[in-house]
Amino acid sequence: xxxxxxxxxxATVAPGAFWLVVFSLLPTxxxxxxxFLQRGPHGWLSGPLTLANYARFFGISxxxxxxxxxxxxxxxxxxxxxxxxAVVLLGYPFAFFIARSRHKNLLLLLVVLPFWTNFLIRVYxxxxxxxxxxxxxxxxxxxxLPTLHLYPSWTAVYVGTIYTYLxxxxxxxxxxxxKVDWTLLEAAYDLGAGRVRGFWHAxxxxxxxxxVAGVLLVFIPALGTFVISDLLGAGKAILIGNVxxxxxxxxxxxxxxxxAAFVLMALVLLGLWLYxxxxxxxxxxxxx
Amino acid sequence: MEQRRLFKGKRTRTPVGDAIVRLSGVSKRYAGGTLALNxxxxxxxxxxxxxxxxxxxxxKTTLLRILAGFEEPDSGRVEIAGADARGLPPYxxxxxxxxQNYALFPHMNVFANVAxxxxxxxxxxxxxxxxxxxxxxxxxxEQLAQRRPHELSGGQRQRVAxxxxxxxxxxxxxxxxxxxxxxxxxxxxxxxxxxxxQEELGITFVYVTHDQEEALVMSDRIAVMRAGRIxxxxxxxxxxxxxxxxxxxxxxxxSNLIQAAYAGERLLQTPLGKLRxxxxxxxxxxxxxxxxxxKIRLSREPIHHENTVRVRVDDIIYTGAENQYLLEAAGTExxxxxxxxxxxxxxxxxxxxxxxxxxxxxxxxxxxxxxxx
Amino acid sequence: MSGRRLLxxxxxxxxxxxxxxxxxxxxxxxxxxxxxxQWHGFTLKWYAALLGHARIHGYVTNSLIIATSSxxxxxxxxxxxxxxxxxxxxxxxxxxLFLLYVPVVIPDIVMGVxxxxxxxxxxxxxxxxxxxxxxxxxxxxxxxxxxxxxxxKSRLAGLDPSLEEAAADLGATSWRRFWxxxxxxxxxxxxxxxxxxxxxxxxxxxxxxxxxxPGSTTLPIYIYSSVKRGVTPEVHAVSTxxxxxxxxxxxxxxxASNRR
Numbered sequence: 001x002x003x004x005x006x007x008x009x010x011a012t013v014a015p016g017a018f019w020l021v022v023f024s025l026l027p028t029x030x031x032x033x034x035x036f037l038q039r040g041p042h043g044w045l046s047g048p049l050t051l052a053n054y055a056r057f058f059g060i061s062x063x064x065x066x067x068x069x070x071x072x073x074x075x076x077x078x079x080x081x082x083x084x085x086a087v088v089l090l091g092y093p094f095a096f097f098i099a100r101s102r103h104k105n106l107l108l109l110l111v112v113l114p115f116w117t118n119f120l121i122r123v124y125x126x127x128x129x130x131x132x133x134x135x136x137x138x139x140x141x142x143x144x145l146p147t148l149h150l151y152p153s154w155t156a157v158y159v160g161t162i163y164t165y166l167x168x169x170x171x172x173x174x175x176x177x178x179k180v181d182w183t184l185l186e187a188a189y190d191l192g193a194g195r196v197r198g199f200w201h202a203x204x205x206x207x208x209x210x211x212v213a214g215v216l217l218v219f220i221p222a223l224g225t226f227v228i229s230d231l232l233g234a235g236k237a238i239l240i241g242n243v244x245x246x247x248x249x250x251x252x253x254x255x256x257x258x259x260a261a262f263v264l265m266a267l268v269l270l271g272l273w274l275y276x277x278x279x280x281x282x283x284x285x286x287x288x
Numbered sequence: 289m290e291q292r293r294l295f296k297g298k299r300t301r302t303p304v305g306d307a308i309v310r311l312s313g314v315s316k317r318y319a320g321g322t323l324a325l326n327x328x329x330x331x332x333x334x335x336x337x338x339x340x341x342x343x344x345x346x347x348k349t350t351l352l353r354i355l356a357g358f359e360e361p362d363s364g365r366v367e368i369a370g371a372d373a374r375g376l377p378p379y380x381x382x383x384x385x386x387x388q389n390y391a392l393f394p395h396m397n398v399f400a401n402v403a404x405x406x407x408x409x410x411x412x413x414x415x416x417x418x419x420x421x422x423x424x425x426x427x428x429x430e431q432l433a434q435r436r437p438h439e440l441s442g443g444q445r446q447r448v449a450x451x452x453x454x455x456x457x458x459x460x461x462x463x464x465x466x467x468x469x470x471x472x473x474x475x476x477x478x479x480x481x482x483x484x485x486q487e488e489l490g491i492t493f494v495y496v497t498h499d500q501e502e503a504l505v506m507s508d509r510i511a512v513m514r515a516g517r518i519x520x521x522x523x524x525x526x527x528x529x530x531x532x533x534x535x536x537x538x539x540x541x542x543s544n545l546i547q548a549a550y551a552g553e554r555l556l557q558t559p560l561g562k563l564r565x566x567x568x569x570x571x572x573x574x575x576x577x578x579x580x581x582x583k584i585r586l587s588r589e590p591i592h593h594e595n596t597v598r599v600r601v602d603d604i605i606y607t608g609a610e611n612q613y614l615l616e617a618a619g620t621e622x623x624x625x626x627x628x629x630x631x632x633x634x635x636x637x638x639x640x641x642x643x644x645x646x647x648x649x650x651x652x653x654x655x656x657x658x659x660x661x
Numbered sequence: 662m663s664g665r666r667l668l669x670x671x672x673x674x675x676x677x678x679x680x681x682x683x684x685x686x687x688x689x690x691x692x693x694x695x696x697x698x699q700w701h702g703f704t705l706k707w708y709a710a711l712l713g714h715a716r717i718h719g720y721v722t723n724s725l726i727i728a729t730s731s732x733x734x735x736x737x738x739x740x741x742x743x744x745x746x747x748x749x750x751x752x753x754x755x756x757x758l759f760l761l762y763v764p765v766v767i768p769d770i771v772m773g774v775x776x777x778x779x780x781x782x783x784x785x786x787x788x789x790x791x792x793x794x795x796x797x798x799x800x801x802x803x804x805x806x807x808x809x810x811x812x813x814k815s816r817l818a819g820l821d822p823s824l825e826e827a828a829a830d831l832g833a834t835s836w837r838r839f840w841x842x843x844x845x846x847x848x849x850x851x852x853x854x855x856x857x858x859x860x861x862x863x864x865x866x867x868x869x870x871x872x873x874x875p876g877s878t879t880l881p882i883y884i885y886s887s888v889k890r891g892v893t894p895e896v897h898a899v900s901t902x903x904x905x906x907x908x909x910x911x912x913x914x915x916x917a918s919n920r921r
Contacts, residue, residue: 008745008749009745009749009751011741012741012742012744012745012748012749013741013742013745013746013749013751013757015738015741015742016738016739016741016742016745016806016810017742017753017757017760019738019802019803019806020757020760020761020803020806020807021760023776023779023799023800023802023803024760024763024764024772024803025760026779027772027775027776027778027779028763028775030775030778030779030782031771031774031775031778034778044781044785090675090678091675093668093671093672094671094672094675096668097668097669097671097672097675098672100668101672105915107672107676109911109912109915110676110679110680111679112911113683113904113907113908113911114679114680114683116860116864116907116910116911117683117903117904117907118864118866118880118881118884118900118903118907119864119866119881120866120881120884120885120888121686121884121900121903121904122682122683124686124884124888124892124896124900125682125683125685125686126682127888127892128682128685128686128689128698129681129682129685133696133697133698134697134698135685135698138697138698138699163678163679163682166675166678166679167679195664216766220766220767220768221768221769223768224767224768224769224770224771225768225770226770226867227866227867227885231885231888231889241768241770244770244771244774245770245774248774248777248778248871254778254781257774258774258778261770261771261774261775264768264770264771265767265768265771268766268767268768268771269766269767272762272766
């Protein structure tokens with residue numbers, strides 16, 4: 001590795017670094033700063049510095065404890081966890097299905113296609129499926145069965161989230177599964193392991209890097225989503241993302257919105273920091 | 289060495305036999321703190337095939353990379369073709385390198401790979417074509433000029449790498465384990481070709497290898513390295529026959545090493561008894577005696593009364609060309625090889641397990657090594 | 662049932678799950694009925710309506726302008742950044758790597774609102790960066806840089822370092838080493854990174870939603886507001902066309918990479 005000359009550093013790193021500092025670091029710091037301000041006249045921010053936004057978020061006020069926003073955060077967390085578990089149950093065997101199939105490339109393409117199809121279209125499709133006179137109810141009434149109320153609902157939000165993020169798990173996981181050294185499984189059988197223990201000790205650990213990357217790629221956006229709950233919950237399913245969006249949109253309390261955004265970001269960065277401490281720079285690279 | 293046959297009969301600049309590479313007091317420490325080279329000094333003479341031999345991590349590759357200009361020494365002086373090489377970037381040194389993994393440019397065909405150095409020097413297109421053709425012919429791959437590296441076998445890639453370096457007519461050609469990735473037969477064949485090529489062209493070769501046999505076969509002189517230092521620098525025969533240290537004795541071929549102490553002017557006391565040696569030894573010093581397995585003569589009846597030890601045959605390993613005997617006497621193990629020839633020399637005998645036989649250790653074949661305190 | 666068959670059955674069910682919604686949209690785009698999912702016969706009238714829909718043309722143009730210019734900027738900046746990070750050790754390198762991962766890992770909405778706040782602040786105090794096409798492009802470049810840098814960096818890391826050494830040994834100065842050896846070998850990585858950046862930009866809704874202003878509505882923003890208002894069948898047609906474009910692009914990329 002070279003000791004760089006200033007000129008070369010300036011020519012390569014400086015423009016990009018400058019961009020990131022101005023348009024990524026600075027806005028993040030601004031969010032942190034704004035979260036300690038208050039709503040000013042005309043909806044803009046004003047001083048003095050206060051902890052009121054965080055107090056409000058965590059439900060601490062003179063009139064006692066109000067867990068409104070903590071409940072919402074909890075709901076987002078629940079959505080993230082349930083989605084992750086469901087996506088792993090669906091996606092883990094599927095990655096093996098691709099890896100062991102004769103039509104690997106075709107199957108991979110079939111997973112990549114929904115992945116690259118516009119996310120709004122994919123969410124919207126579930127409205128068409130779930131709505132009062134949608135696909136499911138049309139099918140039910142064709143069978144002369146009573147119709148169901150599926151949209152808007154939390155069920156729709158959960159299904160939509162799971163559907164949206166399933167490819168995010170399968171793709172990195174497949175990259176790991178494809179590289180699995182199956183002779184290890186044979187070695188485990190040879191040493192007396194049964195099917196379950198053989199898989200658990202010889203194959204599962206090899207898929208762990210892809211699994212962890214996939215889980216992060218599902219959990220983090222699911223935690224922060226506001227579009228899916230907005231569309232499939234039609235304003236009735238409120239998540240942390242919706243709170244942030246509303247504060248920066250209709251209700252225009254940017255200070256409180258900043259506090260909510262900062263809490264969300266802090267949670268994500270904390271989780272990633274714990275992961276990065278274990279995996280290092282290369283592990284973070286797996287995320288791509 | 290007579291006429292040199294570079295492109296159109298040109299000659300390298302340094303006269304044969306003069307020092308073309310001169311290192312004095314070269315040291316290099318890596319960022320991690322490991323001392324890769326520890327005060328290394330030696331000279332390579334123009335026109336010779338010079339090998340740096342040693343186990344991995346001994347500093348031989350670092351030394352080669354310093355000559356190429358990829359690394360700068362922390363201290364010491366490096367001269368190449370009479371000029372101080374300090375601060376001279378790789379692209380301005382009169383040396384070229386054949387890389388261990390060949391480092392052929394995958395996006396260029398063979399012709400473009402070989403032409404690369406000439407293009408960098410802006411050699412006119414006409415001359416460039418002639419010189420590339422000359423280099424390809426030299427290593428016998430004219431017909432591969434349009435191929436891409438990934439369409440070539442290991443041996444062919446090796447030849448391209450060689451042509452790509454030689455076409456620039458370097459003062460010194462640096463080779464970093466160039467045959468390491470090839471199978472045994474191909475390696476043997478290319479060893480011969482490399483030697484012929486070196487002799488024909490008269491270009492100085494500095495050849496890094498960990499393969500002692502390769503070094504012994506090919507080199508004019510060998511520097512055996514260990515832990516950043518040169519243990520011994522000499523002709524191959526000298527290194528094999530008269531190892532200067534226990535490390536050299538064991539690294540090159542197999543050696544029996546026997547602890548010894550003064551017992552008389554040319555006599556040493558060992559666990560096997562008193563052994564007569566060819567050079568005078570001093571009172572109070574400790575020594576190691578080294579003897580090659582093929583130099584030990586085995587017989588059922590004692591032939592000599594001096595330097596003869598009664599030993600038990602512990603194990604016999606048949607390796608085709610020879611029989612290897614593992615022998616034991618007074619808690620000391622010895623290895624002896626006997627040739628497995630149809631035309632058996634007088635006195636040839638085969639021995640059995642657990643048989644007691646006489647091992648004669650001729651004084652002229654005992655190498656006495658001073659053991660550092 | 663054997664494990665193998667169970668795996669296949671599971672695989673088929675997952676594929677059905679993945680493709681049911683897409684199939685629904687594609688089928689409905691050819692349905693003559695304006696409301697509901699009852700099949701009222703095959704029609705191309707929604708596609709015909711799209712052709713005459715000047716506003717949608719504007720949204721497509723906006724999406725393409727944003728994607729093209731942001732990809733160009735991000736690819737140049739990201740490639741240079743990857744080169745610098747790959748080659749040099751310097752003060753702040755670790756911090757820079759962290760900054761690179763931030764746009765990749767934090768939720769889109771956080772990045773969207775922080776950029777909105779930043780642009781509003783710049784507008785208030787610097788009288789610059791009014792919300793519009795420009796701010797959307799800046800926002801897109803910001804997340805694209807991260808992806809481009811990481812893709813190009815991993816390509817550089819896969820490069821045999823002795824290739825550059827060989828070029829130096831054969832007389833190439835650092836400038837020529839870059840153009841003759843490094844760049845041609847990293848080029849596929851740069852192209853892949855640019856393609857990724859372009860697609861991410863075309864596809865982005867959340868960050869655009871917060872940083873767009875009047876006159877910078879993109880196709881995803883249009884789809885969102887149509888869905889919010891109650892969908893018109895034109896949205897089915899637009900969506901189907903977008904799915905078609907994605908499919909063709911993916912097939913193109915796969916064929917190109919197979920030929921390699």
